[in-house]
Amino acid sequence: MILYNSPTSPFGRFVRVVALELGVKHEEKRIEVTSAEFLDELNPLRLIPTLELDDGRAVYDSRVIAAHVDSISGRPTLYPPSAGVDLHVRLALAIGVMEAGVQRRGEVTRPEPLRNLEYIAKLEQRIGRAIARLEMLAPVIAAGDLRIDQIATAVALEYTDFRYTRDWRAKAPFLAGWLARFAERPSFVETRPS
Amino acid sequence: MILYNSPTSPFGRFVRVVALELGVKHEEKRIEVTSAEFLDELNPLRLIPTLELDDGRAVYDSRVIAAHVDSISGRPTLYPPSAGVDLHVRLALAIGVMEAGVQRRGEVTRPEPLRNLEYIAKLEQRIGRAIARLEMLAPVIAAGDLRIDQIATAVALEYTDFRYTRDWRAKAPFLAGWLARFAERPSFVETRPS
Numbered sequence: 504m505i506l507y508n509s510p511t512s513p514f515g516r517f518v519r520v521v522a523l524e525l526g527v528k529h530e531e532k533r534i535e536v537t538s539a540e541f542l543d544e545l546n547p548l549r550l551i552p553t554l555e556l557d558d559g560r561a562v563y564d565s566r567v568i569a570a571h572v573d574s575i576s577g578r579p580t581l582y583p584p585s586a587g588v589d590l591h592v593r594l595a596l597a598i599g600v601m602e603a604g605v606q607r608r609g610e611v612t613r614p615e616p617l618r619n620l621e622y623i624a625k626l627e628q629r630i631g632r633a634i635a636r637l638e639m640l641a642p643v644i645a646a647g648d649l650r651i652d653q654i655a656t657a658v659a660l661e662y663t664d665f666r667y668t669r670d671w672r673a674k675a676p677f678l679a680g681w682l683a684r685f686a687e688r689p690s691f692v693e694t695r696p697s
Numbered sequence: 698m699i700l701y702n703s704p705t706s707p708f709g710r711f712v713r714v715v716a717l718e719l720g721v722k723h724e725e726k727r728i729e730v731t732s733a734e735f736l737d738e739l740n741p742l743r744l745i746p747t748l749e750l751d752d753g754r755a756v757y758d759s760r761v762i763a764a765h766v767d768s769i770s771g772r773p774t775l776y777p778p779s780a781g782v783d784l785h786v787r788l789a790l791a792i793g794v795m796e797a798g799v800q801r802r803g804e805v806t807r808p809e810p811l812r813n814l815e816y817i818a819k820l821e822q823r824i825g826r827a828i829a830r831l832e833m834l835a836p837v838i839a840a841g842d843l844r845i846d847q848i849a850t851a852v853a854l855e856y857t858d859f860r861y862t863r864d865w866r867a868k869a870p871f872l873a874g875w876l877a878r879f880a881e882r883p884s885f886v887e888t889r890p891s
Contacts, residue, residue, distance in 0.1 A: 567788075571782045588761065591756075616811075
């Protein structure tokens with residue numbers, strides 16, 4: 504199967520890491536999504552990541568791809584049912600950090616006259632609050648075998664580093680220490696944007 | 698339990714309809730989310746919908762709430778496993794229409810000098826392509842018992858009507874006919890934004 508991706512999308516990195524961790528073979532094709540008209544046939548939203556299955560069907564968005572890859576891997580699931588709804592909320596929290604980061608990036612790269620500084624401030628406050636919560640949750644996130652919330656949290660934090668700031672570490676020392684170790688995983692080293 | 702919501706969010710309406718259809722009792726509190734500092738304790742992203750469970754735990758975002766409400770309802774699931782990954786892709790497609798609609802609304806309501814007309818055009822094209830795909834999928838969507846993709850599709854289309862245009866019906870007659878019947882459900886009548 505083929506994973507259509509971009510070099511820097513945190514959502515694309517999230518599903519790549521999941522596939523690598525679970526040993527699910529795929530070909531990654533990095534595309535310029537804004538001009539990728541061919542993608543419309545697979546995903547009319549023209550968004551990456553989009554996964555094309557061997558039978559030609561398409562799977563999106565990132566959460567659906569991650570869950571699908573998990574379901575076909577034959578490995579222990581990254582979504583242990585015993586973790587309950589809280590696991591899915593932690594995943595949504597990490598994805599919320601990615602979304603706010605992507606929205607912030609979109610805003611700061613607008614032509615200056617179109618830039619909304621209030622909106623940028625609001626997104627930065629959202630990211631700050633969410634990382635403060637992740638710090639509170641860090642003992643839960645760090646515990647146990649590899650899970651989907653760990654992967655999403657690490658991707659969200661490294662995307663924050665990449666596009667916004669590394670300064671969150673001062674207020675989130677537990678999370679920072681956990682990330683330093685977790686991000687040494689080969690799946691993270693292989694997919695880190697440069 | 699308490700569902701924090703806004704009067705017009707399609708994501709909030711989506712989970713309200715799910716809860717009403719499944720008979721899951723809840724209190725809806727409509728809030729002005731941009732100034733709802735109290736919400737941060739439950740959901741540091743400060744986004745609605747956010748569900749507060751009776752034990753004080755919070756559940757978000759809309760997809761997580763919908764799946765959780767489904768899991769506790771005691772009714773037949775809205776996510777029949779036999780529908781496979783395609784069901785989740787159709788759900789993601791409908792949610793993509795909601796997201797593009799909300800992004801478009803955010804852009805068109807910016808102060809005029811900050812408005813990006815290219816971005817608005819891109820979002821309108823995305824919505825148009827997605828609705829064309831939903832028209833192709835309409836026989837699949839319309840078939841069978843009540844499912845999550847039906848609810849999300851109907852909410853997405855009525856949000857398109859509410860904030861953007863009703864003109865999609867000319868190119869999507871099957872979908873338009875289905876929506877006219879489907880949206881007569883009491884759960885849709887009760888939650889329709891005015």
